[in-house]
Amino acid sequence: MNHAFDIVIVGAGPAGLAAACAAAESGQRVAVLDDTPWLGGQIWRGEQSRPQLSQAQRWIERFRRSGATLLDRTSAIACPQPGVLLAEHPDEPREIHWQRLILATGAREMFLPFPGWTLPGIVGPGGLQALVKNGWPVDGKRIVVAGSGLLLLAVADGLKKHGAKIVSVSEQAPWSRVLGFGPALLSHPGKMLQGAGIKLRLLGVPYRCGVWPVKAEGDEQVRRVTLTDGRNTWTEDCDLFACGFNLVPNVELPLALGCALSDGFVRVNEWQAASVENVYCAGEPTGIGGVDCALVEGRIAGCAAGDRHAPAKALFAKRACWHRFRAALARAFALRPELKSLAADDTLICRCEDVTLGRMKQFNGWRDAKLQSRCGMGPCQGRVCGAAAKFILGRGMESVRPPVFPARVSSLITSGTSASNPNPNQTTT
Amino acid sequence: MPANPIQLRVNGKSVLVSAGTVLAAAIAQAGVTKFRRAVTGGPRGPLCGMGICMECRVTINGQTQCRSCQTLCEEGMEMRTDE
Numbered sequence: 001m002n003h004a005f006d007i008v009i010v011g012a013g014p015a016g017l018a019a020a021c022a023a024a025e026s027g028q029r030v031a032v033l034d035d036t037p038w039l040g041g042q043i044w045r046g047e048q049s050r051p052q053l054s055q056a057q058r059w060i061e062r063f064r065r066s067g068a069t070l071l072d073r074t075s076a077i078a079c080p081q082p083g084v085l086l087a088e089h090p091d092e093p094r095e096i097h098w099q100r101l102i103l104a105t106g107a108r109e110m111f112l113p114f115p116g117w118t119l120p121g122i123v124g125p126g127g128l129q130a131l132v133k134n135g136w137p138v139d140g141k142r143i144v145v146a147g148s149g150l151l152l153l154a155v156a157d158g159l160k161k162h163g164a165k166i167v168s169v170s171e172q173a174p175w176s177r178v179l180g181f182g183p184a185l186l187s188h189p190g191k192m193l194q195g196a197g198i199k200l201r202l203l204g205v206p207y208r209c210g211v212w213p214v215k216a217e218g219d220e221q222v223r224r225v226t227l228t229d230g231r232n233t234w235t236e237d238c239d240l241f242a243c244g245f246n247l248v249p250n251v252e253l254p255l256a257l258g259c260a261l262s263d264g265f266v267r268v269n270e271w272q273a274a275s276v277e278n279v280y281c282a283g284e285p286t287g288i289g290g291v292d293c294a295l296v297e298g299r300i301a302g303c304a305a306g307d308r309h310a311p312a313k314a315l316f317a318k319r320a321c322w323h324r325f326r327a328a329l330a331r332a333f334a335l336r337p338e339l340k341s342l343a344a345d346d347t348l349i350c351r352c353e354d355v356t357l358g359r360m361k362q363f364n365g366w367r368d369a370k371l372q373s374r375c376g377m378g379p380c381q382g383r384v385c386g387a388a389a390k391f392i393l394g395r396g397m398e399s400v401r402p403p404v405f406p407a408r409v410s411s412l413i414t415s416g417t418s419a420s421n422p423n424p425n426q427t428t429t
Numbered sequence: 430m431p432a433n434p435i436q437l438r439v440n441g442k443s444v445l446v447s448a449g450t451v452l453a454a455a456i457a458q459a460g461v462t463k464f465r466r467a468v469t470g471g472p473r474g475p476l477c478g479m480g481i482c483m484e485c486r487v488t489i490n491g492q493t494q495c496r497s498c499q500t501l502c503e504e505g506m507e508m509r510t511d512e
Binding site for chain 2: 118
């Protein structure tokens with residue numbers, strides 16, 4: 001199926017929805033594609049069914065009224081030529097033509113390898129939260145939460161509401177750094193209130209800073225976790241272990257389009273424009289700043305892509321404010337160096353191809369290791385082990401190859417059959 | 430019993446879930462923790478829950494390598510994990 005639009009947005013999370021509203025409200029033909037069957041991205045998953053009107057529901061409602069087209073369950077897999085995205089939908093491959101493209105591909109959790117980390121029942125905190133919103137049973141389950149980031153508290157709170165027994169919450173960053181985050185919270189009353197509310201409900205659950213996991217054990221699933229504060233080491237029994245260390249941006253599609261990165265994030269100018277002509281980027285791929293930062297960046301990108309520069313400019317001050325919050329987040333939850341030595345030589349790094357750290361160390365660079373050990377060449381295409389290897393060994397993924405996501409051969413064969421003579425004014429089926 | 434239940438089968442066993450449940454959650458509700466066997470044989474289950482890590486791959490209606498965390502349950506679905 002062939003689709004043509006003025007502005008195409010990849011990702012229906014906060015940044016993508018805000019961009020779509022801003023672009024569609026300026027009279028452009030807009031489409032948003034998303035991997036999932038739902039709106040709101042991972043962060044707003046399940047929000048549509050909440051009884052009280054939330055920020056997410058307001059944006060989803062605004063998006064529905066905006067006139068923008070939603071292409072759900074549609075994963076962008078390649079960019080066969082400028083102005084064209086090749087995407088996969090469960091029923092058919094899709095070729096999507098764009099004049100301008102806004103990348104709002106979001107972020108994923110960062111996972112660090114430690115002995116036992118591949119056991120079933122060890123899930124990313126954000127991932128577990130998302131699964132619970134879609135029916136994953138946690139009632140009565142004992143859950144240890146560890147890793148890093150504000151997400152840990154929010155997730156623990158959410159799991160508790162679903163009937164889980166939170167054994168403990170451990171933040172790897174030391175108290176001194178986390179407390180230093182206070183001033184940034186103060187300048188954002190909404191965030192501060194949210195934080196306070198969560199803390200209240202968590203009363204009775206230990207929240208510890210300067211504590212991190214060193215080992216997980218179990219037979220066919222996780223049964224206990226060993227934690228340390230650098231001096232003492234102890235073990236806690238659990239049914240599930242929610243563990244993740246902040247977020248890493250999804251930059252595979254931006255890279256495939258040729259967008260320049262800076263410190264691992266997509267480099268953008270004041271209009272959220274990337275280094276490639278007519279390509280914009282908003283939200284987490286430009287820096288991990290959370291929902292509100294993503295919303296304002298998305299609005300700026302949507303306005304700018306629709307050539308409405310005045311309303312975009314009116315949002316610059318607000319964006320600057322959230323960029324300060326973003327910088328404070330990065331400082332407060334920076335990963336401690338001890339986490340680099342959690343994995344032993346026999347610990348798997350690449351979970352798709354089962355490559356150990358010891359094996360990976362035998363090679364000089366990521367490319368070398370990839371060619372000879374197959375690390376990063378499985379179905380996740382290095383999305384998990386790439387970030388881990390970069391943190392532990394200082395080397396990780398340098399480039400991407402199409403398809404940027406596992407695709408059916410039939411989808412790839414379709415590429416090119418209709419791309420040669422696209423009619424941008426007509427949608428053909 | 431959930432309201433407006435959807436009936437599907439996990440490894441041959443009938444499971445009733447509510448609308449909006451993802452397959453990964455239905456598998457967990459059926460008491461299965463091991464979704465797939467890794468290339469060297471170890472048990473694996475969902476890690477990222479967001480369609481990135483591919484650890485939750487199962488066979489859905491005969492189609493292999495489907496991400497159970499990103500697929501909503503539908504009436505009559507037949508799914509299999511690696512046993």
